[in-house]
Amino acid sequence: MPRLHLVRHGAAAAGYSEDPDPGLDDMGRVQAVQVAAALATKGPLPILVSPLRRCRETAAPLEALWGATATVEAGVAEVAAPTDDLAERGAWLRRAMAGTWDELEDAPRAWRTRLLDTLAAVGTDTVVVTHFIAINAVLGAASADDRVLVARLDNGSITTVDAGPDGFEVVSAGPIADTEVL
Numbered sequence: 001m002p003r004l005h006l007v008r009h010g011a012a013a014a015g016y017s018e019d020p021d022p023g024l025d026d027m028g029r030v031q032a033v034q035v036a037a038a039l040a041t042k043g044p045l046p047i048l049v050s051p052l053r054r055c056r057e058t059a060a061p062l063e064a065l066w067g068a069t070a071t072v073e074a075g076v077a078e079v080a081a082p083t084d085d086l087a088e089r090g091a092w093l094r095r096a097m098a099g100t101w102d103e104l105e106d107a108p109r110a111w112r113t114r115l116l117d118t119l120a121a122v123g124t125d126t127v128v129v130t131h132f133i134a135i136n137a138v139l140g141a142a143s144a145d146d147r148v149l150v151a152r153l154d155n156g157s158i159t160t161v162d163a164g165p166d167g168f169e170v171v172s173a174g175p176i177a178d179t180e181v182l
Contacts (some may be wrong), residue, residue, distance in 0.1 A: 001164040002122050005042065006138060007035055007129045008174065009054040011155040017090025023053045031156025036061035038158060039127060048073040048122070049129040058156070059129040070129070075118030079133040080111035093133075100146040101137075112137045120163055135159050135174075142168040152176050 010028030013019070024032060035058060039045075044066035049059045051072050059070045079096075081089045082105045096104055101112055115134055122128075132153060138161055139150040153159065157174025 001162045001169075003125045003171065004119060004122060004161050004163055005039060005045075005125075005127045006135045006159040006161065006174075007039075007058060007127060008132055008135055008153050008155055008157045008159075009050070009052075009058040009129060010035070012054045015090070016093055017086050020084075020086065021053050024057045028054065028058070028155060032058040033061045035156050035158065036065045040065055042125075043127070044068050045125050045127050047071065047127045047129065048076055050077045050131060050134075052078055052131075055129045055131070059127075062127065073118065073128075075114050076128055076130040076134060078131045079137075080107040082107050097133075097149040099148060101140070101148060102146055104148070116141055116168075119168070122163060138168055139170065139173065142170045152178060 010024045010031035012022045012028060013025040014022035039062060047059055047062060047068055047070035049055050049070040049072055051074055063070055081092050083089055083092060096108065101109055115137055119128065119138065133148065135153055136148065136150045140147060142161060151173060153174045154177035159174040160171040162169045162171060
């Protein structure tokens with residue numbers, strides 16, 4: 001069974017409703033180095049990374065440490081909001097996090113299916129640098145919990161799951177924090 005180390009990107013320089021693709025802020029860069037240190041002895045392993053800057057920047061210290069190049073994987077990108085308008089995206093995300101996947105529109109439900117299928121298809125132990133809602137989707141799938149928000153995982157946290165033919169099994173969840181998601 002492949003073991004997946006799901007890394008929530010470091011703290012971003014702007015929120016979901018402020019910038020569609022921010023990089024990391026100063027704290028996020030520190031968290032990225034801490035992630036690399038925490039995973040150092042696990043690899044080198046393949047690294048999958050969301051196409052968004054904050055995830056690519058979070059993966060960079062680990063890439064440097066292992067002498068590896070991350071594979072950009074759209075299947076682990078940020079949740080698909082039904083709008084591109086930043087203010088509307090923020091309002092939508094607040095509503096979505098208070099509800100369940102069954103209550104959401106087709107686009108985010110299709111995104112969740114693609115995310116879970118992408119991760120289930122990984123054939124070897126891998127580091128996946130992704131997003132808050134993505135890791136929550138995996139946690140929900142592992143526990144048959146339909147809520148969008150299962151855990152308030154900290155920026156730079158590492159959640160480890162085993163991916164098998166019957167789904168996901170949580171090995172360890174990353175630390176919880178009251179971090180800003182919007």
